[in-house]
Amino acid sequence: MKDGTTMRERVLSIFKKMKPLGYYWRLFPAVFWLGVFLVLPLSVMLIYSFWTMVRFELIPTWTLQNYLDIFVRAEGLYFRLLLKSLGMAAAVTLGAIALAYPAAYYISMHGGKYKYVLLNVIMTPFLVSWVVLIFGWRLVIGYTCLLNTVLMGAGLISEPMRLWGNWITVIFVLIFSWAPWLVLPIFVSLEKIDRSLLEAGADLGASPLENFRKITLPLSIPGLLVATFFVFIPTLGEFVAPILAGGTSGAMIGSAIEATFKRMHNWPFGSAMSFLLLIIALIASIVLIRKAGLRSLMESL
């Protein structure tokens, strides 16, 4: 052991830290809730992921083939989709933060007594279903829609641009549907920064820009991690936006899972992909939670 304790001492100290059994009963409601709504369906899924499907019939073969298939089936198509989804989720996260941060910063630093009004103005309209928003965007940047019509009318382009229906469109609509929600966690973390710290920075000679880089930004990192948590993980499994706005190049791993379940009726393979995704999401959450701290995560909910 590097800190000089023996295995025996470590085990003993774990036992010492454990609370009496009655203590754990308090966790019962939470455990029950998780059990019924999460563990049950996921267990079924986990079991299926080791079976095979032959002619629409599930056969309990207990094989790892489904997991191997993710990497080899269709010349690695599914694996490449997974990597692409990771990349797209990262892009969406960065884009949404880049959009939300200035808004949150402005409201927090210069909102004065209208802070909360501004915050509501920014966020409330987005309470409408974001599917509606996607259609809205389609009306703006679609093939024969507003933007193209205007640009052609102005003589700037000779034929309409194909802006709709590719992977960039998917990233674009996801950024715009997430950004308003990120304003809140970032705003919360900015609000928590003691303003006298910025005065102290200025007093020590830091220009406003240096102040931002050395004080505001590092102190708002918990908010950024929370934002990442909220965007990255759901986006990783996204399948609605690719269907509505993605065309063929916009497909993500979520689209593949959906197709596998619904069109190919290959539940075991779909389950295996879902599970892999779940594990990736779980690892990402653990990393983010350890960095941001569970508390700051809950505080901005």
Next chain:
Amino acid sequence: MKIDVELKNVTKKFGDVVAVDDVSLWVGKCEFFSLLGPSGCGKTTTLRMISGFEKPTEGEVYIGGELMTDVPPFKRPTNLIFQNLALFPHLNVYDNISFGLKIKKLPKDEIQRKVKEMLNLVRLSGYEKRKIKQLSGGEQQRIAIVRALVNEPTVLLLDEPLGPLDLKLREEMVVELKRIQREVGTTFIYVTHDQGEALTMSDRIAVMKDGRVLQIGTPMKIYEQPKSRFIADFIGRSNLFEGSCADGVVEVDGLGRIIAEPGPQTSDKHSVLICAKPEKISIGRKLKGLDNIFDGEVKETYYQGRVTTYRVLLENGSLITVVVLSSGAKDIFKPGAKVKVGWNKRDVNMMM
């Protein structure tokens, strides 16, 4: 003395609130200057105008002879120690102290040397890697002081830097601050509502009330010759007598005559206030050779070790406080004892 900081008719209003009201003062180079006054009298606001965080509504601030009106805080040659310290929680001790030096882009080895020197100065060597949260209140205080001091500002502004500390630590820090000021030779403008601190450390003190400066002077002058009832009361306990004065003789209702040093105007009869500090009054069964002697009865006696404090009832019904050194006194008067109290005319101070 060379003037380092000067305020000319400075007024600051927040809406209808007049926080600082027509303040004019100057602070000399390497002087330890204190702003002393009760809570809410505008001390912090005055400091914030010197450091540039507030713009005066009227009047001008000069530092080193230069008009500061359009100079933002980060370009002023001042450093402020904030009332709430404002240490950076995400940085360790080293990074907190070196913050200003890094902004100035000093070479790394010079920064290291200076930080080390500063930590030595406040006796916190070896604390470089500590997080701010891992420091005690007094340690944080000292880090806040050197974080400002390390930049070698022309003027160091200290906003009640000893406020949250316990008495013993305060006393230690008072000595330490004075030592630091002597060693580095910076101009200190020190804000406090604690008269003891101000008297101990300052070269000069400005007493403030309701946004105005009432009196500026050396600690001795402020203590012994307060210009108004407020200052007399605020700085050390004072025994005050109201009366009417003519030719250096003051007529006090029910007490008789008090002989005082002739003031500037002596011919006309006018009302005055006489202030006698408790330790300037003698007490005894018999008193001789004093300009003013009165009969009294001891009402309360407090033996406080080094000194003994008496509350003595005079014939006009006023209760005065007398403080004598315990070691010099022959005996201690018990409550009920008939005594005489008295003082020489030069030991009291007369106000209009």
